[in-house]
Amino acid sequence: MCTILLSIKPEYSNRILAGTKKFEFRRQVAKRHVDQILIYSTFPEMKVVASVAVLGVLKETPSKLWQKTKEFSGISHEKYSAYFSQKEFAYAYQLGEVKKFKRAKDLSEYGITAAPQSFVYIDT
Numbered sequence: 001m002c003t004i005l006l007s008i009k010p011e012y013s014n015r016i017l018a019g020t021k022k023f024e025f026r027r028q029v030a031k032r033h034v035d036q037i038l039i040y041s042t043f044p045e046m047k048v049v050a051s052v053a054v055l056g057v058l059k060e061t062p063s064k065l066w067q068k069t070k071e072f073s074g075i076s077h078e079k080y081s082a083y084f085s086q087k088e089f090a091y092a093y094q095l096g097e098v099k100k101f102k103r104a105k106d107l108s109e110y111g112i113t114a115a116p117q118s119f120v121y122i123d124t
């Protein structure tokens with residue numbers, strides 16, 4: 001089983017926890033097959049708040065990916081377009097069951113000293 005930790009802004013991590021955001025968009029994805037994502041909610045929370053199952057990874061042109069994911073994107077079309085401007089391809093992790101932690105965890109509990117810019121593999 002492959003787990004990665006992603007840094008996600010609180011406005012988006014909260015939407016994942018609420019079930020209104022079912023896709024996590026990225027310009028690049030992990031090379032390995034990812035089964036689970038640990039959600040690191042960035043400033044001001046700065047804690048690992050949940051884990052979420054990964055159902056799959058989508059790769060499309062930005063416009064095609066938006067058409068497939070917009071209902072549960074959890075992001076405005078304007079912000080989505082800005083994020084993927086000048087990109088040939090856009091990626092999205094399709095999110096499944098979310099497990100919110102009873103106690104948010106520090107990065108140090110995973111042997112990490114600084115939040116990743118993109119992602120980091122986690123040994124489980």
